[in-house]
Amino acid sequence: MKKLVQTTIILSVVAIILIIINKRKNGKHVEGLDKGLKQFMQTAPMIIGAFILAGIIEVLIPEEFVQNWLSTEAGLRGVFLGTLGGVILAMGPYAFYPIAASILASGAGLATTISMITAWCLLGLLKMPFETAFLGVRFFSMKFVLSIPFSLIAGLIALILENTIL
Amino acid sequence: MCFYRNGVSVLVYWVYVLTRRVVKVKQSMLIVYIASAFLIIIGLFVGGSNLVFEGLKISLNTAIKSAIMLLASFVIIGQLNVLLTSDLIKKWLERFEGIKAIIVSAIAGGLFPGGPYIYYPFIMSFKDKNLPSYILISFIFGKQVYDFSRLPMESSFMGIDITLMRNIITLPIPIVVGILAKRFLKSVDIYNLNLKAGEKIGSNNNYP
Numbered sequence: 434m435k436k437l438v439q440t441t442i443i444l445s446v447v448a449i450i451l452i453i454i455n456k457r458k459n460g461k462h463v464e465g466l467d468k469g470l471k472q473f474m475q476t477a478p479m480i481i482g483a484f485i486l487a488g489i490i491e492v493l494i495p496e497e498f499v500q501n502w503l504s505t506e507a508g509l510r511g512v513f514l515g516t517l518g519g520v521i522l523a524m525g526p527y528a529f530y531p532i533a534a535s536i537l538a539s540g541a542g543l544a545t546t547i548s549m550i551t552a553w554c555l556l557g558l559l560k561m562p563f564e565t566a567f568l569g570v571r572f573f574s575m576k577f578v579l580s581i582p583f584s585l586i587a588g589l590i591a592l593i594l595e596n597t598i599l
Numbered sequence: 600m601c602f603y604r605n606g607v608s609v610l611v612y613w614v615y616v617l618t619r620r621v622v623k624v625k626q627s628m629l630i631v632y633i634a635s636a637f638l639i640i641i642g643l644f645v646g647g648s649n650l651v652f653e654g655l656k657i658s659l660n661t662a663i664k665s666a667i668m669l670l671a672s673f674v675i676i677g678q679l680n681v682l683l684t685s686d687l688i689k690k691w692l693e694r695f696e697g698i699k700a701i702i703v704s705a706i707a708g709g710l711f712p713g714g715p716y717i718y719y720p721f722i723m724s725f726k727d728k729n730l731p732s733y734i735l736i737s738f739i740f741g742k743q744v745y746d747f748s749r750l751p752m753e754s755s756f757m758g759i760d761i762t763l764m765r766n767i768i769t770l771p772i773p774i775v776v777g778i779l780a781k782r783f784l785k786s787v788d789i790y791n792l793n794l795k796a797g798e799k800i801g802s803n804n805n806y807p
Contacts, residue, residue: 437664437665437668439759440668440754440755440758440759441667441668441671443754443759444668444671444672444675444751444754444755445667445671447671447675447751448671448674448675448678451674451675451678451679451682452674452678454678454682455678455681455682458682459681459682461681461682462678462681464681465674465677465678465679465680465681465682466674466677466678467677468676468677468680468681469673469674469675469676469677469678469680470673470677471677472673472676472677473669473670473673478628479628479631480669481662482628482631482632482635483631484658484659484661484662485635485655485658486631486634486635486638487657487658487661488654488655488656488657488658488659488661489635489638489639489642489651489654489655489658490638490654491654491657492642492646492650492651492653492654492657493638493641493642493645493650493654523630524630524631525714526749526752526753527752528630528631530752530753530755530756530757531661531756533756533757534661534756534757535657535661537757537761543761543764546757546761546765547761547764547765547768550753550757550765551744551765551768551769554743554744554746554769555740555743555744555772559715560715560743563715563716563719564715564719566719567719567720567722567723568719576739579776583769583772583776587765587768587769587772590768591764591765591768594764
């Protein structure tokens with residue numbers, strides 16, 4: 434709960450600072466608020482759906498599975514599974530983050546979580562239609578193959594940190 | 600006649616754009632709701648209605664707890680949208696070369712607002728400005744790894760400590776990829792990778 438309050442305060446302060454910057458720099462702070470609100474209204478049904486999905490995932494994932502495959506003890510298995518999860522979760526940030534948070538809340542380790550987010554950023558299949566349309570299948574395939582080691586390395590670094598420093 | 604034809608083309612274009620937007624939003628929303636329904640059915644079979652209600656209670660609690668955070672996140676996203684224009688970012692990209700260009704391009708990618716349907720058409724304009732391929736690559740990786748407008752959402756749900764750690768760990772990726780591209784992709788024309796065999800730049804491929 435403390436973390437939640439902290440995050441809310443930090444985000445609110447950043448929002449206020451940006452409003453002030455926009456007001457002084459270009460006077461478009463109201464336009465910014467309008468854009469943000471519109472985007473919120475547009476994505477609200479998606480966010481509600483993601484919340485429902487995340488809640489159900491949290492109670493459905495068996496504890497044993499989390500312990501063996503996703504937790505800190507899962508080690509490299511967690512990193513690989515996290516990477517795979519990031520690729521499969523082909524959805525926008527509004528749907529992805531609540532689901533990732535529910536997987537974390539169910540007991541997933543830091544390495545699994547970080548490799549999942551990194552894989553979703555780099556390898557997420559959601560971007561495939563755009564990448565292939567604008568830059569071609571060859572570019573998409575090259576980028577996809579080159580991004581796999583980066584996701585795994587990110588997970589590995591998190592795993593080392595998790596087992597040594599944290 | 601010409602005015603009429605232009606009017607019709609503009610109308611057709613906007614109907615196309617709006618339809619695509621509606622269909623896209625509905626598609627991803629549909630996936631989430633179908634997956635939810637599917638998992639609710641599994642939940643009913645596995646643990647009965649109690650398990651499903653427990654899950655829905657968690658969903659409601661999370662929604663209530665993160666409501667203010669979400670609102671703040673969207674205020675930030677809206678303000679970033681008006682603060683950072685594509686013209687401003689294009690100006691930054693044209694100013695630098697080499698390793699500096701890679702770093703600036705990665706950061707510019709992270710700052711560029713909007714989804715893939717906005718930034719992919721934007722990066723195609725790099726070709727007209729004769730910007731090298733490695734700038735395009737570090738921009739794409741910067742957008743996908745950093746995406747600063749995504750940070751409020753990420754920190755809302757994952758917590759500031761995990762967000763910070765993830766960003767520190769993945770910080771070098773766009774720069775490393777940019778350096779690799781500069782070194783190894785000198786002879787590859789990224790902008791024309793989607794040309795078919797035998798097709799030439801600017802050709803309509805009607806002749807061999």
